[in-house]
Amino acid sequence: MAKQRLPYTEDQERLARYAKALAHPARIYILQFLERQCACYVGNIVDELPMAQSSVSQHLKELKEAGFIQGAVDPPRVKYCINREQWLEAQALFAAFFGQGE
Amino acid sequence: MAKQRLPYTEDQERLARYAKALAHPARIYILQFLERQCACYVGNIVDELPMAQSSVSQHLKELKEAGFIQGAVDPPRVKYCINREQWLEAQALFAAFFGQGE
DNA sequence: TAACATCATCGTATTATTGCGATAAATTAA
DNA sequence: TTAATTTATCGCAATAATACGATGATGTTA
Numbered sequence: 001m002a003k004q005r006l007p008y009t010e011d012q013e014r015l016a017r018y019a020k021a022l023a024h025p026a027r028i029y030i031l032q033f034l035e036r037q038c039a040c041y042v043g044n045i046v047d048e049l050p051m052a053q054s055s056v057s058q059h060l061k062e063l064k065e066a067g068f069i070q071g072a073v074d075p076p077r078v079k080y081c082i083n084r085e086q087w088l089e090a091q092a093l094f095a096a097f098f099g100q101g102e
Numbered sequence: 103m104a105k106q107r108l109p110y111t112e113d114q115e116r117l118a119r120y121a122k123a124l125a126h127p128a129r130i131y132i133l134q135f136l137e138r139q140c141a142c143y144v145g146n147i148v149d150e151l152p153m154a155q156s157s158v159s160q161h162l163k164e165l166k167e168a169g170f171i172q173g174a175v176d177p178p179r180v181k182y183c184i185n186r187e188q189w190l191e192a193q194a195l196f197a198a199f200f201g202q203g204e
Numbered sequence: 205t206a207a208c209a210t211c212a213t214c215g216t217a218t219t220a221t222t223g224c225g226a227t228a229a230a231t232t233a234a
Numbered sequence: 235t236t237a238a239t240t241t242a243t244c245g246c247a248a249t250a251a252t253a254c255g256a257t258g259a260t261g262t263t264a
Contacts, residue, residue: 007152008127012134019124024252025110028118028199042211050109055253057212062251076210076261091200097130098193126222144241157223159242164221178231178240 015097018090021066026051027059031068031082039081041074117199120192123168128153129161133170133184141183143176 008016022028026049033048034040046056060080063069067086071078110118124130128151135150136142148158162182165171169188173180 008131012127012130016125016127016130019121019130020126022121022199023118023125024122025114025118028114028121029110032114032199043209046211051252052254053211054213054255058252061212073211073260076208078211087200094196094200097124097134098189098196145239148241153222154224155241156225156243160222163242175230175241178238180241 011093011096014089015093018066018068018093021063021068024059026056027063030056030059030063034069034080034082039079041077041079043077045080113195113198116191117195120168120170120195123165123170126161128158129165132158132161132165136171136182136184141181143179143181145179147182 022031029049030045033045037044042053042057042060045060046053049056060069060071064071064080067083068090069080070083071080073079124133131151132147135147139146144155144159144162147162148155151158162171162173166173169185170192171182172185173182175181
């Protein structure tokens with residue numbers, strides 16, 4: 001039996017990680033917003049979402065840790081934008097995943 | 103301010119829902135396995151994964167509830183396969199999402 | 205300096221996820 | 235009928251996710 005196999009492949013782990021970052025509509029919204037705006041401040045995002053500033057900050061942190069976005073301090077504000085390199089990697093992983101069947 | 107806006111669009115909700123179903127490497131594995139095998143029994147999947155039968159059953163339940171797979175009783179076993187229609191919908195949602203930037 | 209603006213982090217509460225063993229349900233085989 | 239096989243569900247424990255208000259950190263403006 002294969003029970004003592006190494007758990008999962010690197011790609012499976014990474015895909016699951018990206019998927020988890022996308023597993024909340026607020027984070028989907030933020031990423032789509034950043035796609036349109038190219039870059040924007042935290043306050044702009046807070047104004048758009050139906051939740052507290054601290055909650056938005058938490059979602060931004062998760063997107064950053066997943067690699068989807070990156071922040072740059074622009075005192076007294078923080079400007080966020082898509083991390084294009086990681087975005088493309090995620091895109092490729094999802095495309096490969098969904099491309100298997102067809 | 104836009105704080106009293108309807109939370110999220112239908113597509114954002116659905117994409118987040120699909121993403122959540124993909125947010126665990128075991129579920130990625132199961133879907134890829136089903137893609138290769140076309141259809142198989144629960145026991146075949148249990149043999150492949152490093153977790154208890156009850157845990158695998160739980161993951162199958164989540165994939166089924168998300169719409170990715172469907173089961174058919176074939177006594178005394180249950181045969182699972184990809185739900186092609188929903189798979190294609192998820193594929194389209196992810197493609198549209200990642201296609202926005204490029 | 206003092207007040208303000210912006211954002212991150214802390215502490216907390218609630219709920220969801222993950223995994224397990226045990227058990228139930230359903231069917232088949234002896 | 236009894237035993238065996240297969241899968242789902244239950245109950246539990248541990249951990250993670252979600253959201254909030256309060257506070258902290260940092261830099262700006264008055």
